[in-house]
Amino acid sequence: xxxxxxxxxxxxxxxxxxxxxxxxxxxxxxxxxxxxxxxxxxxxxxxxxxxxxxxxxxxxxxxxxxxxxxxxxxxxxxxxxxxxxxxxxxxxxxxxxxxxxxxxxxxxxxxxxxxxxxxxxxxxxxxxxxxxxxxxxxxxxxxxxxxxxxxxxxxxxxxxxxxxxxxxxxxxxxxxxxxxxxxxxxxxxxxxxxxxxxxxxxxxxxxxxxxxxxxxxxxxxxxxxxxxxxxxxxxxxxxxxxxxxxxxxxxxxxxxxxxxxxxxxxxxxxxxxxxxxxxxxxxxxxxxxxxxxxxxxx
Amino acid sequence: xxxxxxxxxxxxxxxxxxxxxxxxxxxxxxxxxxxxxxxxxxxxxxxxxxxxxxxxxxxxxxxxxxxxxxxxxxxxxxxxxxxxxxxxxxxxxxxxxxxxxxxxxxxxxxxxxxxxxxxxxxxxxxxxxxxxxxxxxxxxxxxxxxxxxxxxxxxxxxxxxxxxxxxxxxxxxxxxxxxxxxxxxxxxxxxxxxxxxxxxxxxxxxxxxxxxxxxxxxxxxxxxxxxxxxxxxxxxxxxxxxxxxxxxxxxxxxxxxxxxxxxxxxxxxxxxxxxx
Numbered sequence: 094x095x096x097x098x099x100x101x102x103x104x105x106x107x108x109x110x111x112x113x114x115x116x117x118x119x120x121x122x123x124x125x126x127x128x129x130x131x132x133x134x135x136x137x138x139x140x141x142x143x144x145x146x147x148x149x150x151x152x153x154x155x156x157x158x159x160x161x162x163x164x165x166x167x168x169x170x171x172x173x174x175x176x177x178x179x180x181x182x183x184x185x186x187x188x189x190x191x192x193x194x195x196x197x198x199x200x201x202x203x204x205x206x207x208x209x210x211x212x213x214x215x216x217x218x219x220x221x222x223x224x225x226x227x228x229x230x231x232x233x234x235x236x237x238x239x240x241x242x243x244x245x246x247x248x249x250x251x252x253x254x255x256x257x258x259x260x261x262x263x264x265x266x267x268x269x270x271x272x273x274x275x276x277x278x279x280x281x282x283x284x285x286x287x288x289x290x291x292x293x294x295x296x297x298x299x300x301x302x303x304x305x306x307x308x309x310x311x312x313x314x315x316x317x318x319x320x321x322x323x324x325x326x327x328x329x330x331x332x333x334x335x336x337x338x339x340x341x342x343x344x345x346x347x348x349x350x351x352x353x354x355x356x357x358x359x360x361x362x363x364x365x366x367x368x369x370x371x372x373x374x375x376x377x378x379x380x381x382x383x384x385x386x387x388x389x390x391x
Numbered sequence: 392x393x394x395x396x397x398x399x400x401x402x403x404x405x406x407x408x409x410x411x412x413x414x415x416x417x418x419x420x421x422x423x424x425x426x427x428x429x430x431x432x433x434x435x436x437x438x439x440x441x442x443x444x445x446x447x448x449x450x451x452x453x454x455x456x457x458x459x460x461x462x463x464x465x466x467x468x469x470x471x472x473x474x475x476x477x478x479x480x481x482x483x484x485x486x487x488x489x490x491x492x493x494x495x496x497x498x499x500x501x502x503x504x505x506x507x508x509x510x511x512x513x514x515x516x517x518x519x520x521x522x523x524x525x526x527x528x529x530x531x532x533x534x535x536x537x538x539x540x541x542x543x544x545x546x547x548x549x550x551x552x553x554x555x556x557x558x559x560x561x562x563x564x565x566x567x568x569x570x571x572x573x574x575x576x577x578x579x580x581x582x583x584x585x586x587x588x589x590x591x592x593x594x595x596x597x598x599x600x601x602x603x604x605x606x607x608x609x610x611x612x613x614x615x616x617x618x619x620x621x622x623x624x625x626x627x628x629x630x631x632x633x634x635x636x637x638x639x640x641x642x643x644x645x646x647x648x649x650x651x652x653x654x655x656x657x658x659x660x661x662x663x664x665x666x667x
Contacts, residue, residue, distance in 0.1 A: 106572055107490060107491045107572065108491050108493075110487070110491065110572060111486075111487035111488075111490065111491025111492075111493075112487070112491075112493075114483035114484060114486060114487040115483070115484050115487045115488065115499070117480055117483065117484070118480050118481060118483070118484035118503075118543065118547060119484070119499065119503075121480060121540065121543065122503055122506050122540070122543060122544065125506065125540045125543075126506045126509065128517070129514035129517040129518055129521075130509070130513070130514060132514075132516075132517035132520075132521075133513060133514055133516060133517055136516060136517065191411060194404060194407055194408050194411065195408060197400075197401075197404035197408070198400070198401050198404060198405075199401070199404050199405045199408040199409075200401065200405040201405070201409070202408070204412075205408045205409055205412035206412075206654075207651050208412035208413065208415060208416035209411070209412050209415050209416070210650070210651070210654055211415075211416055211419055211647055211650075211651075212415060212416075212418070212419065213650070213657075214597060214601070214643065214646050214647045214649075214650035214651075215419065215601075215643050215646075215647070216600065216601040216603060216617065216618050216621065216642060216643060216646070217601065217603040217618070218603055218607075218618045218619075218621045218622040218625075219422075219621050219639040219642060219643055220418075221625075222621060222622075222624055222625055222635060222639070223418055223419075223421075223422045223635075223636070223639060224418060225625075226632055226635065227418070227421055227422060227425055227433075227632060227636070228418060228421070232436065233433075233434045233435075233436055233438075233632075235421060235438060237436075238436060238437055238438055265415070265418065268415065269415070270661070273654065273657065273658060274658055274661075274662060274666050277655075277658045277666055278666055311666075312666045315662050315666055319661065319662065322508050325510060326510045326511060326512050326604070328512070328603070328604050328607070329603035329604065329607060329618070329622070332607060332622065333622045333625040334625070346512075347510065347512040350512045350513075350515065351512060351515065351608070354515055354516050354519065355515075355519065355608065360516055360520070363515070363516050364516050364517075367510075367512060367513040367514065367515060367516060368513065370510045370512055370513045371509060371510060371513040373510075374508055374509065374510045374513070375508070377508075378505055378508035381508070382501050382504060382505055382508075385501070385504065385663050386497065386501050
């Protein structure tokens with residue numbers, strides 16, 4: 094088909110316009126990414142304390158040496174890994190059966206789905222305070238009441254198992270995310286394939302292992318990667334419940350950097366820590382971007 | 392042939408699904424119930440479930456405090472402003488990548504995505520210092536700017552996936568009929584893009600409303616949205632449970648309702664199209 098002159102013109106016009114329209118977004122994101130990062134890198138090589146202004150001096154990699162050998166770093170790195178790992182395990186291991194259940198014929202399914210998704214929309218500060226006070230309070234909390242009903246001694250969550258308490262709160266916030274994504278993936282599964290397997294006499298278990306699980310492999314990977322990105326920097330939940338304590342028991346990398354920057358006002362050290370956090374997140378992001386990029390071509 | 396579903400199986404899965412749904416929803420339900428109790432009953436042990444003296448006095452108290460209204464207004468302005476600003480920047484960019492793609496479009500999209508993966512805490516120090524030096528700490532404008540930039544990659548990405556679904560033939564046809572770019576945008580594209588725009592707007596409003604890293608670190612009072620207001624209840628431990636519950640219920644109710652409408656878009660928006 095011959096294109097008329099107007100169409101060719103319009104297409105050329107579109108190309109030029111397209112470049113122009115892309116510029117503001119690209120420029121803004123570029124500045125947003127480069128300027129603060131460059132400043133963080135610069136600060137990380139300085140001795141720079143807000144309590145002691147005017148004494149900034151170049152110290153090379155001293156801040157990194159200090160940050161990485163600080164016992165607080167190892168503790169908070171460990172807490173970060175435990176937090177991320179536990180929340181991932183809980184959300185995937187509970188989210189998968191929950192999604193499978195919601196994929197079944199259920200009377201009132203849409204209402205159940207709404208109840209399951211709701212926690213995701215609760216702002217983190219509300220979730221944390223409601224769990225800390227209304228549910229986990231050692232005397233008047235709902236859990237304490239449940240424990241006494243069962244003849245157990247109520248746990249003082251934030252004294253005896255503070256990190257576990259934070260893990261429970263964060264897992265509750267992210268379970269809906271995992272469930273919703275896995276449910277969406279299940280609903281796109283080929284029903285005919287499942288029917289054929291059933292007609293061939295395959296048991297529900299083998300249908301699950303050989304058909305459903307491989308189908309869920311990629312969505313589960315996506316859930317794990319996206320959750321990891323967000324979970325590496327859990328902040329508000331710790332900020333309003335424990336403030337990182339008792340001691341360093343609930344301090345993760347994000348909270349450690351925050352306390353160095355805005356409580357101890359040690360800019361140089363906090364910047365070095367910030368860069369460590371960027372490197373850790375980038376390792377995860379690398380894999381996530383590859384998966385999404387592959388999907389973009391398909 | 393539809394799969395045969397026995398009624399027993401339906402009852403079992405229905406019972407299990409409702410049970411687990413209820414367990415997951417319980418903290419929210421409990422919060423709402425507590426918000427209608429007196430402070431004394433909120434602490435009562437054993438707890439009262441439905442048969443307590445229902446009261447709305449907590450809502451009256453919370454609403455009556457001028458600062459609640461102030462913080463709610465901040466939430467609306469910050470979440471709404473950052474979303475609209477992000478849309479304004481993202482619409483042209485997404486339009487350009489969807490309808491006038493170049494060889495580099497895919498790289499640009501993935502690069503934009505990677506900016507979202509930078510941990511906020513990594514740039515906390517410079518942002519805090521820049522805000523301090525430019526007088527942006529605790530200002531609504533400052534929060535609007537940072538939340539807009541933070542969510543921009545998601546907005547662009549979502550709009551891109553929606554725009555991509557608009558068939559290009561229609562544009563060609565419009566051009567054949569001699570439509571200019573301007574007319575094409577207004578009369579052909581916009582009507583087809585409205586559902587995608589609406590859900591992008593909604594999802595990002597929700598994300599900005601609940602954002603609790605920058606709001607906690609960059610605002611204290613004047614510009615503080617509800618996330619920060621609620622966090623202020625954490626200090627006098629356990630004194631005002633009923634009022635905390637009422638304030639929390641007011642802060643999350645509109646968002647949960649909006650969220651329920653956008654659950655499908657949620658998947659698209661948060662997985663960047665990796666799960667459909």
